[in-house]
Amino acid sequence: MKNKAKHKPADRIQDLQFFGEFGGVNPSISDSATYTFLSAKTMLDTFQGEADGCYLYSRHSSPSTRYLSEALAAMENTESALVTASGMGAITSVLMHLLRAGDHVVSSRTVYGGTYAFLKNFLPKYGIRVSFVDITDTAKVEAAIEPGTKLIYTETLSNPLLEVADIPALSAIARRHGIPLVVDNTFTPLIFSPAELGADIVIHSLTKFINGMNDMVGGCVCGRSDFIEDLRNVNDGAAMLLGPVMDSLRAAEVLKNMHTLPVRMVKHSQNALALARALDKAGLRVKYPGLPSHPQHELFKHMMNPEFGFGGMITLDLETAGRAAEFMERMQDANVGYLAVSLGFYKTLFNAPGKGTSSEVPPEEQKAMGLSEGLVRFSMGLDFDIDRTTRKILNVLQSMQQADGVR
Ligand SMILES: *Cc1c(COP(=O)(O)O)cnc(C)c1O
Numbered sequence: 001m002k003n004k005a006k007h008k009p010a011d012r013i014q015d016l017q018f019f020g021e022f023g024g025v026n027p028s029i030s031d032s033a034t035y036t037f038l039s040a041k042t043m044l045d046t047f048q049g050e051a052d053g054c055y056l057y058s059r060h061s062s063p064s065t066r067y068l069s070e071a072l073a074a075m076e077n078t079e080s081a082l083v084t085a086s087g088m089g090a091i092t093s094v095l096m097h098l099l100r101a102g103d104h105v106v107s108s109r110t111v112y113g114g115t116y117a118f119l120k121n122f123l124p125k126y127g128i129r130v131s132f133v134d135i136t137d138t139a140k141v142e143a144a145i146e147p148g149t150k151l152i153y154t155e156t157l158s159n160p161l162l163e164v165a166d167i168p169a170l171s172a173i174a175r176r177h178g179i180p181l182v183v184d185n186t187f188t189p190l191i192f193s194p195a196e197l198g199a200d201i202v203i204h205s206l207t208k209f210i211n212g213m214n215d216m217v218g219g220c221v222c223g224r225s226d227f228i229e230d231l232r233n234v235n236d237g238a239a240m241l242l243g244p245v246m247d248s249l250r251a252a253e254v255l256k257n258m259h260t261l262p263v264r265m266v267k268h269s270q271n272a273l274a275l276a277r278a279l280d281k282a283g284l285r286v287k288y289p290g291l292p293s294h295p296q297h298e299l300f301k302h303m304m305n306p307e308f309g310f311g312g313m314i315t316l317d318l319e320t321a322g323r324a325a326e327f328m329e330r331m332q333d334a335n336v337g338y339l340a341v342s343l344g345f346y347k348t349l350f351n352a353p354g355k356g357t358s359s360e361v362p363p364e365e366q367k368a369m370g371l372s373e374g375l376v377r378f379s380m381g382l383d384f385d386i387d388r389t390t391r392k393i394l395n396v397l398q399s400m401q402q403a404d405g406v407r
Contacts, residue, residue: 009190009305010262012074018067018255029252030055030063049229060232060240064248068255072210072220075258076185076202078195080228082221082239083251087186087205088114089244090219094182094201095119095153097231097238101127104148108135108165109369110158112184112205113353117360119153134369136296138169145173151180156194157187157300160353160377161370162287162315164296167303171198187343190265191308195222208379209312209344211254212264218246218254262308264382268344269309271389272380276314278390284397285317313343318374323400324352327376330396336389343379348389350378 018027035055037043045051055062061069065083073081084090095118099105107119109132119130131144135154145152152174154165167183174181180200185192189209194202204210206218221231221239231239246254269290276288289300290310300310318324328339328350337348341357351357354366354373361371383389 008307009075009077009193010307012077013071013258013262016071016074018070026256027063027067027252030058030248032062033058047234049233058248059243059245060234062248062251064251064255065246068246068251068258069220071255071258072204073222075190075261076195076222077193078202078222078224080223080225082228082231083206083246083254084219084221084239085244085246086217087112087184087203087207087219088118089239089242090203090205090221091115091184092118093231093239093242093244094203094221095123095151096242098151098180098182099123099126099128102148103128103150104146105130105151105153106141106144106149107132107153108155108158108163109133109365110135110161110163110371111153111155112159112186113358113360115153115184116358120360135165135170136163138166138173141170142173142176145177145179149177149179151182153182153184155184155187156192156303157289157311157313159187160315160358160375162187162289162294162313164289164294164300164303166296166299167192167194167197167199171200174198174200187313188311190262191269191304191311193305197303200224201227206254207344208342209265209268210261211257212261212344212346213253213257214342214345216250216253218250219244265308265312267382268312268380271383271386272312272314272378273310274386275378275380275390275393278394279314279316282394282397285319287315287317288313312380314378314380316376316378317372318376319372321352321355321373324374324376326400327396328352330400331393334392334396336392336396337378337381345379346382348378348381348383350376353377 020028042051046054046056069081069083133140133144171181182201183194183199184203186205202222204220231237273290279286332339340349
């Protein structure tokens with residue numbers, strides 16, 4: 001491992017050059033659903049996925065989604081990528097494409113709520129079984145593999161518990177069993193390059209850090225060209241046939257926002273580290289991969305592209321749902337940020353995943369995985385003055401403690 005590509009991911013994004021048809025510094029936006037062909041033969045070849053540079057129909061691909069997918073492939077250092085209408089559109093397309101009745105999946109038990117619900121409630125309808133494992137225990141992951149296991153699924157940094165998956169170790173397990181390792185890298189774009197660490201397929205929700213504006217929903221799949229072409233094969237490709245396609249206008253916007261992603265990630269990480277250190281110093285139950293107290297702090301450091309820091313996600317355990325609710329309402333009143341799901345915004349967002357973004361996970365299982373009902377998840381914003389924000393948060397916590405003392 002650590003066979004880092006010569007160009008770092010930020011440089012690969014910086015060096016992209018896509019021009020508009022009149023020399024525009026941004027590529028022209030394709031305003032067409034369908035495309036003409038000069039010859040019937042080229043149309044036929046395109047149907048068979050063979051006419052390079054030709055477009056057929058925008059559910060298959062369009063110039064605008066193509067530019068964005070090239071940028072994403074450059075970021076993840078994969079041969080190719082495919083853009084989808086949402087992160088779930090990417091995840092479900094990959095899983096539906098790779099799996100069939102009778103198959104089995106080994107998945108991390110701490111994954112995005114929608115992913116968990118899809119694996120737990122939806123795939124069984126098609127005769128597909130899933131074993132959920134503690135992804136930080138690689139021996140357990142390997143032990144869960146059966147003859148019918150077709151893939152290993154994990155997030156690099158897990159939602160909401162911020163567990164770090166050992167991608168090189170999981171990749172070695174996947175290789176031994178001849179199955180792909182599928183990694184959702186939504187929480188840590190640029191920070192981790194899972195494909196360089198051995199992942200076969202890398203998925204993102206573009207809705208979060210990558211677009212960063214909270215004005216759209218999108219996703220992508222990055223991987224080898226043959227797999228991406230299979231996904232959009234007109235005869236049996238899940239992405240082509242299920243149809244989670246991103247609109248060209250949106251794709252053009254995401255591409256523009258991607259150019260500020262490296263600077264945004266650095267700032268998200270700096271702010272999160274500053275707040276996490278302050279909360280830690282105040283003796284609170286804070287979890288952040290950049291703190292030495294995080295169980296996988298060393299692993300994170302070993303795998304990371306260090307120029308981007310430890311990411312923008314922090315959790316703080318306030319033990320009870322009531323305290324978490326009060327804390328979040330008071331932070332919103334103090335204009336620290338918004339009580340809202342999602343992440344990767346200029347403003348800090350917070351929610352209590354137990355009753356929010358992970359409510360798909362039943363209470364017993366939340367307990368088993370260590371998800372306290374008082375857990376508050378922060379997505380740190382791009383606050384220019386993080387000390388001011390930190391003071392506001394500490395003030396809220398202090399006044400809650402004082403009120404507790406009086407009660
Ligand atoms: C939000 C999210 C998803 C789902 O993405 P959508 O764009 O909302 O469909 C998947 N994985 C993770 C880790 C997420 O945070």
